[in-house]
Amino acid sequence: MPDIRRLRRTSPRTNGVARYTEIQRALETAIFSGDWPPGTRVPSEQELLKRYRCSRMTVNKALSALAASGLVVRRRRSGSFVAQRQGEKNVLQIHDIEEEIQREGKSYRVKLVSRSERKATKRDAARLDVPVSTRILALTCVHYGEERPLVAEDRLINLDAVPSATEVDFNETSPGNWLLKQVPWSEAEHHIRAVNASEDIAEHLEITEGEACLVVERRTRHGGRSITHVVLSYPGDGYQLVARFSPSQG
Template identity: 40%
Template sequence: MSASQIDAVALDGAGPLYDQIRRAIRDLILNGAWPPGTVVPPEHALMERLGASRMTVHRALGQLAREGLITRRRRSGTIVASPPASHAMLDILSIPEEVRGLGHEYSYRILARRDGRAQRPVVALFELGRAVEVVHLTVLHFADGVPHVLEERVIHLATVLAAGQEQFAAMPPGDWLLQNSLWSQAEHAISAVAAEIDQAQLLAIGEGEPCLLVERRTWNQREPVTAVRLLYPGGRHRFIGRFGPYGKV
């Protein structure tokens, strides 16, 4: 633990002290300042730095542990937890894993890219602000050489600055984001649509054929990370989820 690390825990003065401590540490984790495996300052150091009682600090760390952000061990101390891979795969879809899980060979092609201020049709499509700077990508994913899903995505450069320099040659944008950005909230919708002529040509289906449209947005705190539209040929796909009375299994 370095002095700069403990100094980074800054309170905002709003609400109970334990909750200020919880938010301060949570924000350091979610914004990437404290990546998985980082040693969290011990309770006595936080007490001295923040002028808090042991009970107050203990309560804040206990809440962070219940939220899954930190792991507390008696002998080795407290560390920032790694995000559970199963959660990421269930909620934020990895298309390569999806294709390989079906027993097919995966490949992809970047069809179009534009960096900078979002153009008017993109602003309307993704409900963006007028002056938002984005990476706008169109990607076609293949399973055994057959079009699998058509992706249209915007990545917010204000939140994911590194995307401006990334060529997405080694992995598609969605998987790159899973490895190089953080998210704390996601919105997900699925609807049935008819393929437009240009979409149908890319997906090798007939114009007007039914498709499944998966739309997803993610945020880190209140800052938008990415928005994506995934168009699947309806006749080739179905989505299956298994769950119990307490959630996914």
């Protein structure tokens, strides 16, 4: 039999926004405005539940969200504090080339320049982070949008991890896109730098040797196992990466 005290109405939402969202926004506003500089103590859950007349779970959800986004640090016994501002956590999206070109409605084509199935040399092994002699597939190709070269790709694939790669015709599908379907969830680490185009790269991208190129190097793992290593070279004047930081997003 339900307790009568439990039957009272849930406090109505002010408009369509959840109670905890309301509290979270109020706290964010105080932080972003500078009223509560880093190190300031945020009101405790007890104080907040009194102020907002709601249950502890509700204020806890608001504070937990702020903690998850890195805006506050929570410490037992001491309380919650506005986090020290640290290196901005920017969100950088790196899309698959094929999808990116096709999303813009441009015609896409990939040209396979070279393909070599072999046992990893010392150099290969270091690049891919696998033992020497692991069976690998080495590919170089160029991606075209509207028949103009946009990216040069130099890739190694660990055949122990993805043996079926040997059977794929990479003149038809880009290696990146194919791998994405094979190993849908993986970890990646990117290194981004600028280099002067080598003779090879210049030829592939139809630019002059020495022109600045943006180079994105990516190593992909899945469950601790190295899947692939790729070096993507973009002509400097034709591509840029965009990274965003918004404190409310963490």
